[in-house]
Amino acid sequence: MYQVKQSEYVLSAAWKSQWPDESLPEICLAGRSNVGKSSLINTLTNRRKLAHVSATPGKTRTLNFYEINHELRFVDVPGYGYAKVSMKIKESFGKMMEEYISSRPNLKGMVLIVDYRHPPTKDDVMMYEFVKYYHIPVIVVATKEDKLKRSELQKNKKIIKEKLGLQDEDRFIAFSSVKKLNVDAVWDAIWELLKENA
Ligand SMILES: Nc1nc2c(ncn2[C@@H]2O[C@H](COP(=O)(O)OP(=O)(O)O)[C@@H](O)[C@H]2O)c(=O)[nH]1
Numbered sequence: 001m002y003q004v005k006q007s008e009y010v011l012s013a014a015w016k017s018q019w020p021d022e023s024l025p026e027i028c029l030a031g032r033s034n035v036g037k038s039s040l041i042n043t044l045t046n047r048r049k050l051a052h053v054s055a056t057p058g059k060t061r062t063l064n065f066y067e068i069n070h071e072l073r074f075v076d077v078p079g080y081g082y083a084k085v086s087m088k089i090k091e092s093f094g095k096m097m098e099e100y101i102s103s104r105p106n107l108k109g110m111v112l113i114v115d116y117r118h119p120p121t122k123d124d125v126m127m128y129e130f131v132k133y134y135h136i137p138v139i140v141v142a143t144k145e146d147k148l149k150r151s152e153l154q155k156n157k158k159i160i161k162e163k164l165g166l167q168d169e170d171r172f173i174a175f176s177s178v179k180k181l182n183v184d185a186v187w188d189a190i191w192e193l194l195k196e197n198a
């Protein structure tokens with residue numbers, strides 16, 4: 001079981017020149033606004049407020065870097081698919097993300113967070129296809145599991161995998177920040193990626 005002994009916010013970058021050095025492997029986390037990304041980061045690091053849990057979705061407009069145990073970084077990429085964000089801002093999100101995903105040598109994988117209750121959105125599918133285009137391994141984390149009925153678990157999992165076109169090498173992990181479900185499973189999957197791509 002992976003234990004987080006140290007975790008800290010490093011910086012938020014609006015430009016490539018602000019990114020930290022490439023000395024640590026990075027895992028980026030992406031998902032639709034309000035999907036539970038900040039809650040996932042807080043749960044994985046066992047911190048109440050490392051990542052801001054926001055009541056106003058779509059507020060984050062930078063790449064936010066966190067350092068964990070002085071051995072890896074989480075990179076929180078802007079939430080996508082938030083209708084109230086203007087086209088212009090959406091475009092700059094996209095460019096920032098594309099630049100990061102396509103050119104960061106120490107990026108080892110992406111955690112793509114989807115809502116377990118709903119089929120993936122067009123934006124989720126686009127994001128998955130986008131990272132796969134750059135050969136970045138993906139861990140799909142389906143969050144808010146606590147809100148599902150038992151009968152929905154298998155059904156929704158199948159729909160999510162099918163809609164995304166999830167490839168065999170990519171993992172699907174059910175998750176809940178409320179129940180702290182599968183915290184260890186997500187960490188194991190992250191370390192598998194780091195080892196495979198060391
Ligand atoms: N029931 C439940 N609610 C969650 C879970 N994860 C996040 N939330 C709630 O979903 C909302 C958005 O969460 P947040 O982490 O800010 O999402 P973000 O916008 O993706 O960073 C908040 O009200 C959270 O309390 C979960 O696993 N279960």
Ligand SMILES: [Mg+2]
Nearest residue numbers: 037038052054
């Ligand atoms: Mg957030």
